[in-house]
Amino acid sequence: MSKSIHVSETPATQFLKAQQVAFTLHPYTYEEHGGTRVSARELGVDEHTVVKTLVFEDEKAKPLLVLMHGDCKVSTKELARQIGCKKIEPCKPEVAQRHTGFLVGGTSPFGTKKTLPVFVEASILELPRIYINGGRRGFLVGIDPSVVPRIVGARSVNVALPG
Numbered sequence: 001m002s003k004s005i006h007v008s009e010t011p012a013t014q015f016l017k018a019q020q021v022a023f024t025l026h027p028y029t030y031e032e033h034g035g036t037r038v039s040a041r042e043l044g045v046d047e048h049t050v051v052k053t054l055v056f057e058d059e060k061a062k063p064l065l066v067l068m069h070g071d072c073k074v075s076t077k078e079l080a081r082q083i084g085c086k087k088i089e090p091c092k093p094e095v096a097q098r099h100t101g102f103l104v105g106g107t108s109p110f111g112t113k114k115t116l117p118v119f120v121e122a123s124i125l126e127l128p129r130i131y132i133n134g135g136r137r138g139f140l141v142g143i144d145p146s147v148v149p150r151i152v153g154a155r156s157v158n159v160a161l162p163g
Helices: 011-018 035-043 076-083 093-100 122-126 145-152
Strands: 024-027 050-058 063-069 072-074 088-090 118-121 130-136 139-143 155-157 160-162
Touching (some): 063 072, 076 088, 122 145
Antiparallel strands (some): 072 160
8 A cells, every 4th residue: 555645544455464464545625427438537547447336225125235347337147147136226316325335436345234145247366466445535456356356256257238
């Protein structure tokens, strides 16, 4: 971690430290509705390496997280098929916040309020490094994606659609 930047702890960074995961801090100027396009531009990285954490729910209103490339969308139909559900849909922002403890735009798969099932697009695990939300708007952490299945029990899926 860089000593020149001071970023206060979040539940996500506390979780990563507890799991002894090496990570780098990447604060940036948050833009409302800017998404991964803005964070990639601000960090000077390819948007494909910026991973968004999306909160969905199944037909029984059970929440789940999906980690997806910043420049892709999730095929909810294919996701439902791959994980054995009838239907998957995005959570409303207030419901997502209640499940994760994070504001939309600052949702991290690490240090969530409740333990949620996590699904990761398989090709993310093949990247050398990813940038993923660190638990606050305008703050990403850089990590080795291979640690994600171990620390959050993520299952890989193939549900990416071009963004």
